[in-house]
Amino acid sequence: MTSRAIIPVKLSLTEGDYYTLWAPSWKEHGAEWQAFLGDEAGLYLFTSPAKLYAFLQSGKRHDLVSHPKWGQFSAQPADMIVPDKKETFDIIGTPAFLAGRPSYENVGAVARSFQMTKSLAEVLGIDDVILFFASHSVLGNVQRGADHYSGEHGLGEWSAVGRTVLDNWPMVVKGLDEQVRVIDVSEEETAAAQKLIDNARIATAEARAAAEAAAKEAEEQADPYDSSVWGVAGIDPIKVTLDGKSVYTLRCYMDGRPVFLGRYGEIFTFPTTRQLARWLVENDEHDMAALPTWETVMTHANAGELDVIVHPDNQYSYQGLVADINAGPEAVDTAQMSRGYELFADAADWAADDSLNSYLLANPRTQDYLSYMLGSTETPGYVPSKPFTDHANSWKDLEEMLVKRFSKF
Template sequence: MTSRAIIPVKLSLTEGDYYTLWAPTWKEHGAEWQAFLGDDAGLFLFTSPARLLAFLNSGRKHDLRSHPKWSSFEAQPADLIVPDKKDVYDIVGAPELLAGRPSYENVSALSRIFHLTRSLGEVTGADDAVLFFASHSMLGNVHRGAEHYAGEHGMGEWSAVGRTVLGGWRKVVESLDAQVRVIDVDEKETAEAQSLIDAAHIAAAEARAKAELAAKEAEKQADPYDSSVWGAAGIDPVKITLQGKSVYTLRTYVEGRPVFLGRYGEIFTFPTHRQLSRWLVENDEHDMAPLATWEQVMTLANAGELDITVHPDNEYSYQGLVADIEKGPDAVDTAQMSRGYELFADAADWAADDSLNSYLLANPRMQDYLSYMLGSTENAGYVPSAPFNDHSTAWKDLEDMLIKRFSKF
């Protein structure tokens, strides 16, 4: 019923509420074991979580020290000695659950009580508790959940469980009452333990508040593009502005290599994002069609719900670069130039031709200029000098080479 190895629990018996530790079934050396906090003489019970923690901190001997997960349990913050709501077991009040309908809450609570009570009876040798569960197999159906009692005969079986508990539960509780051994703990040590619990509780609350604040901040800073179909598919709309015109296309990267919406080295471009969206619905012969995530894009395109959103990182503007290059290095926006050259290189890489490299080899002065402007360590001794019209002309040649790859411009 639980994956936790050692659980702080609260038990309600005839004389009141008690706290202890429960180790549900675990396997060791091929055998199954279960245990509660105690020793050879019996079960250890405490009247508060602080007394339980004070006992554990005192170093006094107990059987759970041999549990394979004891060191992990000991390392937990002090406030985890306080049982969760689901680890509160009102054993004496179990019949009240059966007086109600077999709701999810009632059945799950009764299942937990049955589980712990049976384990407690077996570990402590409470014969009447052990005999009660061994004699009534129908009690095991409670662990199947509320759905088990939803059928035609469900209420009848639930009532039968109620009659069984009503007739024998008193003996079960009395047999467990006989096992009660409340351990005396020094008051000063108990107060110190309570201080540790309170401090750990405050630290946990502060950590939760900090985590919630960080999550809210991260949500504020999250880029909506990441949750769009483009972010999910890993395919980006691209807007390219040069020589007074803008065109739209798509680009992605597969194993680090660029892939454009296009075919045979021609990039399919469109003057508006609406035309791009409409074209996608009617055409599937392009390099993106085989991509594993392309279907995500087309599902929305075919439904007329595809929004062509261009992230700022995928907007490329060449406006004014030619004129700035002619003025001199200080007039050039190197970030704009770097992004522009990135697109030149991506287009050539995707087209698998040497046009860009061949041009730069044929124009070594331009190659040196780009290395200088873009921060390359190659030709470190080179410094551009006027006139710069050769560089501006060469850059316009590179723009023209890119335009020639466009289907429309």
């Protein structure tokens, strides 16, 4: 019924509605227990949540203080004392629910009533009520829910439960009525407690509204890519545009190192995303096949549901860079250059060769230029000067080195 250790409950009996606390079964020192708010003389009942809370605030002794989760429960806001719908047990009205059809609402209400009545009888030692439930096994099926009564014999069994309750329920209710002990609380204390409950309810409602607004804002701002198969798998389609052509491939990072769709240093590239998706279905001899999340991608690919989406962060364009470098540092889009160099470095790192480092070592002016343009502090005092043709040609060499790694271009 609930996973909470201590819950507020509302009990409807002959003389009206009463409020108390219920601690469903818990284990302590190898034994199983359950309890209600009360003392050695019996159950404590209150005519309103405010009176119940005022009593708890008074610090008067009761048995539940020894419950292992009492401190956690009592530290909650004041509105924790108000039962919700599922914590309401209409014991006196149980026959009325059984008179109706076995709907989810009616079966749920009867199931809650039976469970609470049994718990009260066991804790309070009401032998007649305990014997009633033990002697009528048909009552136990109510806990299975409304679906249990949807079959061919469902209505007949529901009626059998109704007849059993009709014949015996007055005795059950009488046994519980005899245990009613209403604890009185002064009007002044009750009013103060009600104010605390009202304030807590307002604070709870405001906190819930703020949380819902924040969640809605986060949802609106969330990048749909994050919930795609690529975002979940941590593998990204990338698009590379160079010399007016575009190719597509895949890349991810494992332990901070790049992994491309490819093998032996060759990056498998495709002119369209559809061709990439089709190729994946028929080929598994590549480095990505060993990734722990690759199966996630292939499940969608084999089902024909793989939509190859390239996030803007994974689009690399080298268009116009050579001409801009030749025109001078002010003409260069350094963000475009930085992203382009990132792909050079990732490809070389994945291929595990020294081609990029070797090129830069052999062309120190190119290395100084890139350090200056990309904001490195390794070459203090260096400033590019005309002519810039050598730098433009070197960048063109790096582009060609990248293209040589592609399977198609």
